[in-house]
Amino acid sequence: MKSTAIGNTDRRWRRPRLANVPETDQTREFPGAKAPDRTGSIDSSGLRLALNEWGDPDAPVIAMVHGGFDFSRTFDVFAPMIAEAGWRVVAWDARGHGDSDHAHLYGWAADVRDHLAAIQSISSEPIVLLGHSKGGGQLLDLLDGRPSLARAFVNLDGLPSQFSSPDVNDRERRRMRRADLASGLDRRRRRAELTRRPDTIEGLAERRQPMNPRLSREWLEYLVTVGARHDDEGWRWKIDPVLHLGGFGPWRPGWSLDHLAALEMPFLGVLSGVQDDPMGWKSRRGDIEPFLPPGGQLEFYDEIGHFLHIEQTRFIADLVLKFLEPHR
Amino acid sequence: MTRRTEFLLNGSLRLALHTLAEGEGRPLLLLHGLGEQSPRTRPAWTNAWNGPVLALDFTGHGESEVPVSGGYTPEGLMSDVDAVLADRGPVTIVGRGFGAWVGLLVAGARTSLVHGVVLFDGSGIVGGGPQPPTPYVNVLPASGSVTPDPYALLELSRDPRPPDYALDYVRFVLEDSDIEHPIVVSARIRPDWLAAVAADIGVIELPLEQAIESFA
Numbered sequence: 001m002k003s004t005a006i007g008n009t010d011r012r013w014r015r016p017r018l019a020n021v022p023e024t025d026q027t028r029e030f031p032g033a034k035a036p037d038r039t040g041s042i043d044s045s046g047l048r049l050a051l052n053e054w055g056d057p058d059a060p061v062i063a064m065v066h067g068g069f070d071f072s073r074t075f076d077v078f079a080p081m082i083a084e085a086g087w088r089v090v091a092w093d094a095r096g097h098g099d100s101d102h103a104h105l106y107g108w109a110a111d112v113r114d115h116l117a118a119i120q121s122i123s124s125e126p127i128v129l130l131g132h133s134k135g136g137g138q139l140l141d142l143l144d145g146r147p148s149l150a151r152a153f154v155n156l157d158g159l160p161s162q163f164s165s166p167d168v169n170d171r172e173r174r175r176m177r178r179a180d181l182a183s184g185l186d187r188r189r190r191r192a193e194l195t196r197r198p199d200t201i202e203g204l205a206e207r208r209q210p211m212n213p214r215l216s217r218e219w220l221e222y223l224v225t226v227g228a229r230h231d232d233e234g235w236r237w238k239i240d241p242v243l244h245l246g247g248f249g250p251w252r253p254g255w256s257l258d259h260l261a262a263l264e265m266p267f268l269g270v271l272s273g274v275q276d277d278p279m280g281w282k283s284r285r286g287d288i289e290p291f292l293p294p295g296g297q298l299e300f301y302d303e304i305g306h307f308l309h310i311e312q313t314r315f316i317a318d319l320v321l322k323f324l325e326p327h328r
Numbered sequence: 329m330t331r332r333t334e335f336l337l338n339g340s341l342r343l344a345l346h347t348l349a350e351g352e353g354r355p356l357l358l359l360h361g362l363g364e365q366s367p368r369t370r371p372a373w374t375n376a377w378n379g380p381v382l383a384l385d386f387t388g389h390g391e392s393e394v395p396v397s398g399g400y401t402p403e404g405l406m407s408d409v410d411a412v413l414a415d416r417g418p419v420t421i422v423g424r425g426f427g428a429w430v431g432l433l434v435a436g437a438r439t440s441l442v443h444g445v446v447l448f449d450g451s452g453i454v455g456g457g458p459q460p461p462t463p464y465v466n467v468l469p470a471s472g473s474v475t476p477d478p479y480a481l482l483e484l485s486r487d488p489r490p491p492d493y494a495l496d497y498v499r500f501v502l503e504d505s506d507i508e509h510p511i512v513v514s515a516r517i518r519p520d521w522l523a524a525v526a527a528d529i530g531v532i533e534l535p536l537e538q539a540i541e542s543f544a
Contacts, residue, residue, distance in 0.1 A: 046470035047397035105399030145463025181437040188407040191339040249403045250493040
C-alpha cells in the first residue's frame with residue numbers, strides 16, 4: 001500500500017498529499033466494508049502516525065479517533081457510511097497501534113497530544129470530532145484544553161463513570177493495580193524479545209473474540225487482514241507487543257466528567273447499556289447526565305454493546321448524521 | 329573517585345548508570361529530580377553508606393537517551409529503575425523530588441528488590457498536584473538528543489498524584505517488606521501525596537543522613 005507524508009498547507013481544509021489506496025488481494029470481504037480512499041501519515045514530534053481517509057476530499061471534515069487496542073481500519077464500515085452522506089472522514093492510528101510507529105513511551109497525555117498533531121495537520125478551522133471508547137475519553141481532555149478545535153463532538157461509549165465499578169472494593173482494586181504493575185514491568189523487561197504470536201486469520205480472530213464477544217467472527221477475520229501483517233510464520237497483530245490493557249496510572253473517571261461539563265460545542269454522547277461487555281465502560285445514563293454540557297444530547301442503548309458503531313453500524317451512523325445535520 | 333558510567337538498555341533506549349563509589353554489598357541508588365541529572369561525585373550525605381553508590385539518569389535526562397515524541401509518565405519511568413534492578417539486584421533507593429515519587433512507585437512494584445526507600449526534597453516533588461491541572465496540550469518540535477527533554481519537563485511536571493494513589497504503593501511496600509520501616513521521609517517540602525505518606529503509621533521521618541544510615 002503506497003503512502004505519502006502529509007504536509008501542512010494554509011488552506012482552510014488542509015489537503016494532505018495522500019496516495020490512493022490500491023486494491024489488495026489480502027483483504028477479506030465484509031458487507032459494507034471499504035478500504036480508505038486515501039492513506040498517508042502525519043508527524044507528531046518525530047513520530048509517524050498512519051492516517052486514512054474516506055469520501056470527498058472537499059467535503060466538510062469529521063475526524064474519528066479509535067479506542068484502545070483498536071486501529072483506524074475498525075471504521076471500515078462506519079466511515080464509508082458517514083462519507084457517503086457527504087463528509088470527508090479522517091482517522092489515524094494511535095502510537096503503537098495499526099500502521100503507526102511504535103514509541104518508546106506511551107501515555108494518555110501523549111495520545112492526546114498526538115490527536116492534536118493529527119487534527120492540526122487536517123484543518124486550521126474547527127472540525128467535527130468523533131471518538132470511540134478511550135479515543136472519546138481522550139478527546140474530552142483535548143477539547144477542555146483546546147475547545148476551538150471542534151465545532152461539534154460525538155462520543156461513542158467513551159464517557160467513564162466514577163460509579164461504574166461499585167462492586168470492586170479498595171482491597172481488590174489495590175490487588176488489581178499491583179498485578180497490573182508487575183506484569184507491565186515484566187513486559188518492559190522482555191521488550192526486546194517481545195513479538196505478537198503468529199496465527200492463522202481464523203486463529204487471531206478467535207483470540208480477539210473474548211475482547212469483542214458481540215462482534216461476528218466474519219468481522220473479526222476481516223479485521224485481522226487489515227490490522228495484522230503476514231510473514232513466514234503467519235499473521236500477527238501490528239500493535240506494539242509492549243502495550244497491554246490498563247496501565248492508566250492514577251487516572252480517575254471523575255476527571256473526565258469534569259472535562260465533559262466544561263465543553264462548549266454541540267455534543268452527542270452515546271452510551272452502551274450492556275454491562276457485561278468486557279471492553280465497555282459501563283456508564284449509566286444517570287451517571288453522566290449531571291455532567292452534560294448545556295444543550296448536550298445523551299443517548300443510551302441497553303441492547304447495543306460497547307462497539308456500537310460496529311454492532312449497529314447503520315443505526316449509529318444515522319444517529320450521528322442526524323445530529324450533525326445542522327453542523328455541516 | 330571520578331564517576332564511572334555504563335549503559336543499560338531499556339527496550340532500545342540507553343540509560344546511563346553512574347558508579348559514584350565502589351564497594352561491596354547492596355548498592356545505594358540515587359534518583360535525581362526533574363530536569364536534573366546524576367551528581368558528578370558522591371554527595372557527602374551518602375558517606376555513611378559503605379556499599380557501592382550508584383546514580384541513574386532517567387530517560388531523557390543527563391547522558392541517557394531521549395525518546396521520540398515524549399510520552400513520559402512516572403509509571404513508565406519505573407521501568408528505568410527496573411532495568412537497574414534487573415542488572416544489579418536489590419538496592420536501597422534515595423530519591424530526590426521527582427525521583428522520590430518514582431522511588432516510592434518502584435518500591436511498591438518491586439518489593440523484593442527495593443530494600444528501603446528514602447524520599448527527599450528536589451525538583452519535581454509536587455508534580456501536577458492531587459488532581460490534573462488545567463489542561464494544557466501542545467505539540468513541541470522534535471527534541472533530538474538534547475537533555476533534559478522538553479517533553480519530560482512538560483509531562484512530568486503535570487502528572488496528577490492523588491494521596492490515596494500514593495498510599496496504595498505504601499501499602500504494597502509495607503505488606504511485603506521484612507524491614508521494620510522500609511519507607512523514610514526526609515523531605516521538608518510536603519505536597520499532598522508526601523504529607524499522606526509521611527502520616528502513614530508504617531512510615532517514619534528522619535534527617536537524610538540518618539535515613540541512609542538506617543538502611544546501611
